[in-house]
Amino acid sequence: MVLSGLTGRSSRPWAVVGVTVACLTAGVLALTHGSRPAHADPSALPHTPVEVSPSRCGRGWTTPVSGVQVFDLHNPTDGAAEVLLEDPRSQAVYGEVEGVGPGTTRELTVRLGRGAYAFKCVPEDADAVTGPTVRISGGRSGPAAAPVTEHDLIPPALAYQKWVGTGLSEVVRLTTGLRDAVDRGDLAAARTAWLPAHLQYERMGAAYDAFGDADRAINGTDAGLPGGVHDKDFTGFHRVEYGLWHGESATGLRAPAAALLKAVTALRDDWAGTRMDPAQLGLRAHEILENTVQFELTGRTDYGSGSNLATARANLDGTEQVLARLRPVLAGRYAGLSGLRGALDRARRTLDGFGHDGTWTPSAGLSRRQREHVDAVLGDLVERLAPVATLCDPRRTV
Numbered sequence: 001m002v003l004s005g006l007t008g009r010s011s012r013p014w015a016v017v018g019v020t021v022a023c024l025t026a027g028v029l030a031l032t033h034g035s036r037p038a039h040a041d042p043s044a045l046p047h048t049p050v051e052v053s054p055s056r057c058g059r060g061w062t063t064p065v066s067g068v069q070v071f072d073l074h075n076p077t078d079g080a081a082e083v084l085l086e087d088p089r090s091q092a093v094y095g096e097v098e099g100v101g102p103g104t105t106r107e108l109t110v111r112l113g114r115g116a117y118a119f120k121c122v123p124e125d126a127d128a129v130t131g132p133t134v135r136i137s138g139g140r141s142g143p144a145a146a147p148v149t150e151h152d153l154i155p156p157a158l159a160y161q162k163w164v165g166t167g168l169s170e171v172v173r174l175t176t177g178l179r180d181a182v183d184r185g186d187l188a189a190a191r192t193a194w195l196p197a198h199l200q201y202e203r204m205g206a207a208y209d210a211f212g213d214a215d216r217a218i219n220g221t222d223a224g225l226p227g228g229v230h231d232k233d234f235t236g237f238h239r240v241e242y243g244l245w246h247g248e249s250a251t252g253l254r255a256p257a258a259a260l261l262k263a264v265t266a267l268r269d270d271w272a273g274t275r276m277d278p279a280q281l282g283l284r285a286h287e288i289l290e291n292t293v294q295f296e297l298t299g300r301t302d303y304g305s306g307s308n309l310a311t312a313r314a315n316l317d318g319t320e321q322v323l324a325r326l327r328p329v330l331a332g333r334y335a336g337l338s339g340l341r342g343a344l345d346r347a348r349r350t351l352d353g354f355g356h357d358g359t360w361t362p363s364a365g366l367s368r369r370q371r372e373h374v375d376a377v378l379g380d381l382v383e384r385l386a387p388v389a390t391l392c393d394p395r396r397t398v
Contacts, residue, residue, distance in 0.1 A: 045070050045109070050119060052083045052100055058119035058131020066113050066139025073097055074105040081123045084147075084395070085110060088118040088133050092144035093395070113139035145333040147395040153278035156325035161276050163321060164207045168268040171200045175261045178240070182257040185250040190257075194244060195307055195358070198237045201264070202314040205291075206284035206322045210276045214267045218260065221301060229303070236260055238303045245304025282329075282392020285322040286385040288315050293378050297371075299363040306362030312378070313351040319385070320344060326392060333391050336384060343381045350377045 046069045050060045053076055061071070073083050079102060085095040094117065095110040119131040174197035181190035201219060208215045218236045225231035229242050240260055243253045292315040295301050296308040323330075323340075330337055350373065354361040366374065 047072055049074060051076065052081055052119065052121045053077045054081075054121060054123055054126060054129045056131075057121035057129045058134075061119070061132075061134050064112075064117075064134045064136050066136050066141075068109065068111045071108045071110070072105050073100055073108055075100045075102060077123070078102045079124050079126075081121050082395075083108070084120045084122070085117060086120055086147075087144060088116055088130060090146065092146050094142060094144045096395075111140075111142035112136055113141035115141055143335060145391055148282075148329055148333070148392050150278055150394045152329055153281055153392065153394065156329060157276050157278035157281050160206065160281065160322060160325045161210075161271075161274075163325075164204050165268075165271050167200060167204050168264070168271055171197060171264050172261070172268050174200055175264050179257045179261045182240075182250055182253045187244060187250055187253075190240075190250075190253070191244050191305075192358075194237070194241060195305065195310060198241070198307070199310060199314040201237065202311050203318040203321065205288040205315060205318045206281060207276060209280055209284070210274050211267060214263060214270075217263045218267065221303075236263065238301065241305050242303040279394045281322060282326060283389045285319060285326060285392070286382065286389040288319045288322070289378060289385060290382050292316075293375070293382060297363060297374060297378065302363065306364070307360055308363040309351055309354045309374075310360040313348075313355065316344070316347055316351065323388070326388065329392060330388065334387055336387065340381075340384045340388075343377075343384050347377050347381050350374060 046065055046067075048061055048063075048069065049072045050058060052058075052073045071085070075081055081100050083097045083100055083106075084093050085108065086093045094112070095108045097106050097108050100106050114136055116133050116135050118133045120128055121131065122128045174193065178190055178193040178197050181187070181193050198219075211218075216236075219238065220234070220236055221238055222228045222231060222234045225234055227234070229239075234242075235256065237260060239256045240253060242248075243256065292312050296312045296315065299308050301311070302308050323344075327337075334340070354366075363371075
């Protein structure tokens with residue numbers, strides 16, 4: 001699996017995420033950076049100009065109506081601001097626009113019904129300000145969710161970090177077996193040992209940002225390297241994979257295998273002193289499989305083993321490990337949680353159909369119909385995971 005340059009894999013292009021500002025699907029929450037629901041023609045909707053300065057937050061909303069509508073949020077100040085439309089009592093958020101720049105106007109499209117609402121303006125480097133409460137007497141509102149704070153995410157992050165520590169010990173054990181097979185010249189055994197070691201590492205995708213430069217040494221590709229697969233800086237699992245499946249001798253592979261074991265051992269030993277950013281956990285839950293679609297299903301990270309679908313399956317396991325820790329945060333916030341569970345099950349069954357007794361169908365060996373089915377199943381799952389990233393994006397409440 002490949003993550004963005006944010007995770008230390010700067011040699012690979014970042015799959016466009018945009019989830020922290022995305023318009024949510026699956027009926028969760030209309031958090032937006034000015035994007036509009038696909039079904040809404042903004043020119044046909046009622047527009048309300050609203051000022052979002054600290055001194056006049058929410059001013060201008062004097063004739064409330066129910067239904068789908070657009071708020072034209074104008075920031076007359078010289079600093080950027082985040083704007084939330086919320087229930088002033090529960091602070092449940094109906095819509096959000098981040099980064100309303102100085103002197104700019106951004107649109108927020110939401111569905112509002114019976115209830116009380118207020119805009120909250122959160123300027124950079126200043127306290128949040130809540131505007132006047134506006135009441136609507138009829139109609140049905142869109143979904144809302146309580147904001148998540150960094151404090152909410154600390155327990156899941158700590159639990160996940162502990163799980164990663166255990167997983168890294170297993171990576172070291174499996175990689176030791178790989179190195180030993182190469183050392184004794186048994187390349188058939190080395191090819192057998194390579195896949196479990198690599199998949200164990202792939203399951204920990206939400207921690208790659210915390211792994212830093214170690215991730216590139218362990219699981220980088222030859223992308224951007226002048227010498228390609230023959231470049232001296234091409235290291236790690238994929239370097240060993242290339243040699244094992246392209247006829248390189250055991251003598252030539254001893255140094256890359258030893259370097260790989262040294263790198264994973266150092267990462268394991270240093271992990272206890274590492275601290276993951278709790279704010280990244282929800283984003284990674286989405287990004288793991290988004291990158292799986294971009295890199296594994298296209299075969300862009302196949303260096304000869306033909307194991308991209310096995311890697312995709314490991315990435316699915318990794319995603320489920322993140323979601324297991326985030327479930328207490330998502331329960332009550334994500335109405336599509338049961339649908340997400342079903343999508344995960346479908347993806348698992350689909351990918352398991354291409355692996356038998358440790359042997360996996362290469363992604364290049366899929367028929368067009370099979371490829372379309374896998375793309376559809378994983379694409380649907382990625383869409384359902386986007387709200388997880390958005391809902392778990394920590395927000396200032398004061």
